[in-house]
Amino acid sequence: MTARQPRLVFADPGEAAGLDAFLQRLLRWEKAAAVRIQAGGGVVGIFAKPARFEVLAVRTARLLEPADAEVDVTVSAGELLEGVDESAEAFTVPASVTGPPWAGMLPPRGGWEAFGEVPADAVRAVAAAAIGEFRERAEKLGPQERTREKLDALAEEIWSRPLGRTRLPLRAAHAAHALGFLSGEGQLKLLRAGVWLRLRAPAGSVVVRSGAGKGPGLSVTPV
Numbered sequence: 001m002t003a004r005q006p007r008l009v010f011a012d013p014g015e016a017a018g019l020d021a022f023l024q025r026l027l028r029w030e031k032a033a034a035v036r037i038q039a040g041g042g043v044v045g046i047f048a049k050p051a052r053f054e055v056l057a058v059r060t061a062r063l064l065e066p067a068d069a070e071v072d073v074t075v076s077a078g079e080l081l082e083g084v085d086e087s088a089e090a091f092t093v094p095a096s097v098t099g100p101p102w103a104g105m106l107p108p109r110g111g112w113e114a115f116g117e118v119p120a121d122a123v124r125a126v127a128a129a130a131i132g133e134f135r136e137r138a139e140k141l142g143p144q145e146r147t148r149e150k151l152d153a154l155a156e157e158i159w160s161r162p163l164g165r166t167r168l169p170l171r172a173a174h175a176a177h178a179l180g181f182l183s184g185e186g187q188l189k190l191l192r193a194g195v196w197l198r199l200r201a202p203a204g205s206v207v208v209r210s211g212a213g214k215g216p217g218l219s220v221t222p223v
Helices: 015-029 077-082 120-140 148-159 170-178
Strands: 007-010 034-040 043-048 056-065 071-076 090-092 113-119 187-193 196-201 204-209
Touching: 015 043, 015 056, 015 077, 015 090, 034 077, 071 077, 113 120, 120 148, 120 170, 120 187, 148 170, 170 196, 170 204
Parallel strands: none
Antiparallel strands: 007 056, 007 090, 034 043, 034 071, 043 056, 056 204, 113 187, 187 196, 196 204
């Protein structure tokens, strides 16, 4: 007998549409993308590692009707997208798949400490400038120089730079921009928990392991 697939209902309007957009972006970069779903205590977290970005992306939301039991499963992003029901603000959890290595090493669910804020428009500007720099420098490479190795090295140089004094690497801003997390105005929260750093926006979070050096530029407002 096949087990009934859990159906989770969001408590807030627009969450299903946000999940739909998030999954579509993931699948644009990797058709076989997987996500890990953790639900319990009236909250759901959906974790992904976007292709080409060395970060974890997280969407969290409140649930209107908590599942009968806690959910912790890795699934196909494509199958999850098929189970999103925007009209009902809900989604069906598909069958589990064999997860990639990153799915077994998630950041903690609790214990996050806020240590600053950054303006969303400033992070967008920094990300756009870095993207422009990459394109300009890549275009200046001669045909014989424009190899995958050279382009990867250029990307690593740029995206490993610190995001101002936040200790986050620029790759966090790049990923947040590409995932559509930086829409709107206001302040984005900076949080830390152990070795993890997190850039949190209303539409989602980008999480990285700490280790980036400090640098000048984007200012941080303490909280």
